[in-house]
Amino acid sequence: xxxxxxxxxxxVESPPLATLLDVLREELGVRSPKxxxxxxxxxxxTVLVDDEPxxxxxxxxxxxxxxxxxxxxxxxxxxxxxxxxxxxxxxxxAQCGFCTSGLLVAAHAYIERGGSxxxxxxxxxxxxxxxxxxxxxxxxDAVAAAVRGxxxxxxxxxxxxxxxxxxGGGA
Amino acid sequence: MTxxxxxxxxASPDEAVSAFGDGSGLTVVGGxxxxxxxxxxxxxxxxxxxxxxxxxxxxxxxxxATVTIGSMTSVQDLVGLAAPVGPCAANIADIEVRxxxxxxxxxxxxxxxxxxxxxxxxxxxxxxxxxxxxGSGGVRSEPLEEFLAHRAKRLVLxxxxxxxxxxxxxxxxxxxxxxxxxxxVSAARLADGSVRLAATGAGWxxxxxxxxxxxxxxxxxxxxxxxxxxxxxxxxLASAWYREQALPVLVRRAxxxxxxxx
Numbered sequence: 001x002x003x004x005x006x007x008x009x010x011x012v013e014s015p016p017l018a019t020l021l022d023v024l025r026e027e028l029g030v031r032s033p034k035x036x037x038x039x040x041x042x043x044x045x046t047v048l049v050d051d052e053p054x055x056x057x058x059x060x061x062x063x064x065x066x067x068x069x070x071x072x073x074x075x076x077x078x079x080x081x082x083x084x085x086x087x088x089x090x091x092x093x094a095q096c097g098f099c100t101s102g103l104l105v106a107a108h109a110y111i112e113r114g115g116s117x118x119x120x121x122x123x124x125x126x127x128x129x130x131x132x133x134x135x136x137x138x139x140x141d142a143v144a145a146a147v148r149g150x151x152x153x154x155x156x157x158x159x160x161x162x163x164x165x166x167x168g169g170g171a
Numbered sequence: 172m173t174x175x176x177x178x179x180x181x182a183s184p185d186e187a188v189s190a191f192g193d194g195s196g197l198t199v200v201g202g203x204x205x206x207x208x209x210x211x212x213x214x215x216x217x218x219x220x221x222x223x224x225x226x227x228x229x230x231x232x233x234x235x236a237t238v239t240i241g242s243m244t245s246v247q248d249l250v251g252l253a254a255p256v257g258p259c260a261a262n263i264a265d266i267e268v269r270x271x272x273x274x275x276x277x278x279x280x281x282x283x284x285x286x287x288x289x290x291x292x293x294x295x296x297x298x299x300x301x302x303x304x305x306g307s308g309g310v311r312s313e314p315l316e317e318f319l320a321h322r323a324k325r326l327v328l329x330x331x332x333x334x335x336x337x338x339x340x341x342x343x344x345x346x347x348x349x350x351x352x353x354x355x356v357s358a359a360r361l362a363d364g365s366v367r368l369a370a371t372g373a374g375w376x377x378x379x380x381x382x383x384x385x386x387x388x389x390x391x392x393x394x395x396x397x398x399x400x401x402x403x404x405x406x407x408l409a410s411a412w413y414r415e416q417a418l419p420v421l422v423r424r425a426x427x428x429x430x431x432x433x
Contacts (some may be wrong), residue, residue, distance in 0.1 A: 058268075058271055059203055
C-alpha cells in the first residue's frame with residue numbers, strides 16, 4: 001500500500017486493518033498524532049487525510065490507501081511555523097502538549113475552510129478535542145488570532161517567562 | 172487483529188453486494204467509528220472484513236419530495252437536511268467524527284456497551300423511511316421499523332423517505348461531545364397530515380411511539396402515553412428513572428415545535 005505522509009511517499013507493510021494511527025507511529029515513526037482514547041472521543045490522533053481532519057485511530061489504513069496524510073510536522077517547521085502554530089506559541093495555547101498536535105491540524109483545517117474568528121464557531125469546530133489541562137481559553141484566543149492574521153512577534157514570546165521556546169524560532 | 176484477516180475492498184455497489192453474499196462470517200467496516208475501536212482493543216478479531224470506503228455507496232439524491240441517502244453517506248453530509256433528520260445529524264458527536272461516521276453504521280450499530288447507539292434511527296423512523304438492503308435472498312426494501320426489528324445480517328444500500336410537511340427534533344443535552352445521545356424525540360407531520368413520533372435512547376435501538384402518535388392532538392396525554400411504547404434501561408448516560416421523567420417532556424416539546432413548524 002502507498003501512503004503519502006507530509007509530502008513523502010511511503011510503501012506501507014502493516015496489515016490492512018491496522019489503524020492509520022498505528023501505521024504512522026509504529027511503522028513510519030511519525031509520533032505527533034497521539035494515542036489517547038483510541039475510540040474517537042479525545043481528538044489527539046487527528047490528522048489531515050486529503051486536507052480533511054480525521055481520527056487516525058478510527059481509520060483502517062486500507063481505507064486511505066493512496067491518500068495524502070498531513071500531520072503537524074507537515075504544517076510548518078521550527079524555523080518557519082504555520083500561522084496557527086505561531087499563534088499557539090504567542091498565546092501560550094499549549095500546556096502539557098498532548099492535545100496540541102490534534103488541535104493544530106483541526107484548527108488549520110478550520111482556517112483553510114474559511115472559518116471565522118467567532119469564539120462559538122471555533123469552539124464548535126474544535127469540540128471533538130479534549131484538553132485535560134483545560135486550556136481552552138488560550139486555544140480559542142490563538143485560533144482567533146490566526147484567523148485574523150494578527151501580527152505576532154515571537155521574539156517577545158520567546159523571551160517571556162512562560163516559554164521554553166528557543167530564540168530564533170518564529171514566523 | 173492478525174495479518175491473516177482477509178480484507179475485501181469493493182470498488183462499486185455491485186461488487187459490494189457480491190462480496191457481502193449472505194454476510195456470514197463477515198465484519199463490515201463503513202466509516203470505522205464503531206468497529207475500529209473494537210478491533211484496536213482486541214474485542215473483535217475479524218477473519219474476513221468488508222471495507223466499504225470505495226464502494227460508491229455515498230451520496231444524497233432528491234427526486235421531487237423523495238430523499239435517497241446512500242449507506243456510506245457521512246453523518247456530516249446529512250446536517251443540512253430538514254428536521255428531524257438534519258438537526259439530529261448535527262447533534263451527533265463532533266465534526267470530525269460526523270465526517271467519518273456513516274448512515275449505514277448508524278442503522279446497523281449493535282447494542283452499545285454503555286449507551287444506546289444509532290441516533291439517526293429515531294428521526295428516520297419518524298419520517299417513515301424505508302431501507303434497501305442486500306443479503307440472503309437478494310436485495311429487498313422494507314420499512315425501517317421492520318429492518319430494526321429483525322436485526323438480520325444485511326448490507327444496507329440506501330434509505331429513502333418522503334420529505335415530511337413538518338419535522339422537529341428535541342434531545343437532552345449531551346454531557347460530552349463524544350457520548351451518544353441519552354434521549355431524543357423526533358416528530359414528523361407527513362404529507363397526509365398524520366403525525367409520527369420516535370425516540371432514540373428509549374431502548375437499545377430507535378423506537379416508534381404509536382401510543383403517543385394516537386394522542387398527538389393532546390401533547391400532555393401523548394407524553395404520558397409514550398411511556399407505554401418503550402423499555403427504559405439504566406446505562407452510563409442516564410438511569411431508566413431519569414429517562415421516564417424526561418420522555419414525556421421531550422414528546423411535549425417535539426409536538427409543540429412541530430406545531431410551530433407547520
